[in-house]
Each structure stands twice: as C-alpha cells, then as structure tokens.
Amino acid sequence: MSHRGEPGGQEDAALPSGSSESSRARLVFGAHWALLAFLIGLGGYHLLNVVFAVILPGTAENDFGSAVVLAFVPTVALAGGPVIGSLLWGEGLPRDFHPLPNRHDLRVGLFCGSAALVVAYGLTWLLRPVYGDRELSDAPLRDVLSGLHGSTVVLITVAVIMVLAAPLAEELLMRGALWRALAHYRVPPWAVLVVTSVLFAYLHTDSSRTLVLVGQGLAFGAARLITGRVGASVVAHAVNNTPPAALILVGAW
Template sequence: MDRSREDPLPIRAGLVLGAHWGFLAFFAGLGAYYLLSLLLTAFAIGGDGEVGSLRLPELGPLVLLAFVPNLLLGLAPVLAARRWGRGVLAEFRLLPNARDVKVGLACGGFALLTGYLLNVVLLEVYGTDRLTDPLTEVFGGIASDAGWLIVAALIVVVAAPLTEELFVRGALWNGLVHHRVPPWVVLVLTALVFAQLHGEPTRTIALLGQGIAIGAARLITDRVGASLVAHATNNLPPALLLFGGS
C-alpha cells in the first residue's frame, strides 16, 4: 500500500503542547536559524565590513559558515520526527522514487521559468542596483577557487534544498495538513514562508512564485522527495553559473 495516500492520522495524534509537533520543529528551527545568523554576523563581520573576529585565513570557509544556520532548519524537523513522529523517512517520505523524480523535474522546471519571468519584471521595477544575484554576492569572493566553488555548488543544489524542504514542505506542511488546513492554503502559506526565509525583499514576488511551483510537487505526490527534486532542479542553473566567472 502507498503510505502517501493513507488517511491522515487522528487529530490528537502526534500533539506537543496541544499542536502537531511539526509546528514546534518549525518555530524552534526558525528561532535557532535567526539567532545563529545574528551571532555569526556579529562575530564574523567587523565594523569595516571585512572578516573580523573569526580571523578566517581565506574566504572559502565562509561558504560553510554561511550554511551553518541552514543546518538548524533541517535539524529541528529531523529531531522532532525521531522524538514524536514515526521517523524521518516515514514522516516526510524523503527518498525520491521514480514518480517523485518526474514530478519534481517538471515542477522544478516550471519554478525556473516562473522565477525568470518574474525577475525580468522586477528588474524593470527595481533596476540592477537593487535587484542583484544573491549567489554572486555570497560566493563571488571565491570565484577563482574551483574547489570551494564545487563546495558552494553542492550546498546550493543539494544541502540547502534538503534542509529547507525538511523545514518548510516537511515540518510546517505536515503540521498544517494534520490540522485539516485546505491544501491550497497550505501551498500558499508554505510558499510565503519560503519566500520570506530568503530575506530578499526585492525578490519576494519571484520567490513566492517559485515556492508555489516547488510546493506543487509536494501537493501532487504528498512526498517531500518530490519537492526536494524540484528545489534542486530550480537551484541547479544558478549554481552552475557560479563557475562562469572562475
């Protein structure tokens, strides 16, 4: 039997403090993410905008450092699923199957198209000064180091989609579905969270459109594995463009 099509659990199952454990994982992960981001910014960046008190010998390690807060986004759902749920694989259906790959590739391609078209419109509204490429801003300083570029690309295509999907289309989505929120509302709400999480106000509309396209993979299959493939597909071309300046 396909567990993705089973009836939802009883409304009282899996509750922590009166709500589904996915909400606890969501708010704990979000709080830890922002707290660690603030701490890393305070310690790593000096008043002159250069690498400060951490005294890193080169910009390469900042690739890993920038990803550390994202780890907490994925860690909270993993720990919560193991503690109060049925485990990571059963709760999120994380490992993509053949259908997940097909649906994920299609939704990821649509996310790319949506993001491109909306960013073209936003570029006309904001101009190049306000609408910049976030990957270039973060990883531009390692453009001459092929090894760190590969690490950065793997983070963008594999690691970041994994943690973000566990967080948004995993823990939050499961919590909303458990409490009988209509599917289209779940899709839009998680897309809004996805857009806000990136902290790019000028690109929020484009990120919202991409979030809906990626979330459609979860909606169609009821599996995080499908949205993970969609997210990775959406991130692949920007990651490859990192090598353009190397």
C-alpha cells in the same frame, strides 16, 4: 502529551499505510509535533544567523572562503527541527516526510522545478523596472565568485550545498514539518500551499525578490501537493538551484 485522531485527506495521503494514529496526531505542549518541529527549526535558523552575524566579519578578514561556507550553516540547520521532531515524536524521516525521491517524485520534481525557473525568470523580467538590474541579477553571486577566485574546493562545496543540502533542509522545514502541521489542523490544501510559499519567501529575507521567491515556492509546493511527498519538492528545489550552482562550478574551473 496527549493523542488525538488525525483528519483524513491531504495528511493521510502523505502517510504510508500502517502508520499509527497516535504517531500521526501526537501532541507536544498542546500542539501537533510537526508544528513544534517547525518552530525549532525556524528558531535555530534565526539564532544561528545572529551568532554568525558576529562571527563572519572577522572570519572573512582572515579567510573569505570559510566565511562563505559558514554563511550557509543556518540554512542547512533548518533541517534540525524536522529531524529532532521526527525522531522524538514521529516515526522517523522516511515515514513522516518521504524525503528521498522515487521515480514519480523525480518526474514531478523535474517538471515543477523547470516551472519554477520559468516563473522566476518571467517575474524577474517584469520586476526589473521596479528594482533595477543589479538587485534582480546574478551580480551579487558574481561578486562572491570574484572574491573566491582560485578557491576551487570552496566553490565546489558551495555548489553542492546549493543543489543538495539547502533544498533538502528548506523543504523538510517548509513542505515537511509546516505542511504536515497545517494539514493536521485541517487547513485547506490550497491555503497550505500559499502559506508555505509566503513563509519560504520570508525565510530568504530578500525584499526585492519576494514575489519571485513566492512564485518559486508555489512551484515547489505544487510538487509536494501532487505527490504527497517531500522528495518531489526537494527535486524541484534542486532543479531550480542548479543554474546558479552551475555558474559557481564554472568559476571553479
């Protein structure tokens, strides 16, 4: 492990005054610690997906509600990499990523989240002739809701995961660890925004919605870019996820 000075600009803007140079630039296996944190989170996500691909079919036969909740575990586990990296090599989540939104984060996040919804609905409308109504609609979500009819606790749990846990986990990985690592290597801010948005779309493995997800990722990243804080992108992501979560809550009642 060695230490090296951190470039100024974008990365420094996201750091509180008084942060040590050694913590900001700490290298692990020759790479910035945030890059390793990103790889840990992404690797854990894919490993869990393989495990649950084996487990979930059998679980669904006995308890469909539990299977639906378990399906979200790999997504929530994305936060594991940033958490581990920050605890081992950084200065802790609050100082490394600023995940808890302040008032400015809330304002910017609400605006960017609303923009993400507009972008998503606009691109969905434009892409309907290509992919068809079902692929781009909420029909798959409605299928899940019909399978969970009467499972109020499960529906509420899924809605909470969608609005709180999933946005926090995904943003810590993408606009937290990956963003910080790319900024350390002096990648231009606009390129960081694009790369994190494309990888965000890849993470969801939904080819019919790739362009929609990239557009949403750009909106979330804009919140991070404006404020220098992950908290703003978490708010934007949560706002974007609120309509489908609201649909789930309607199904719960």
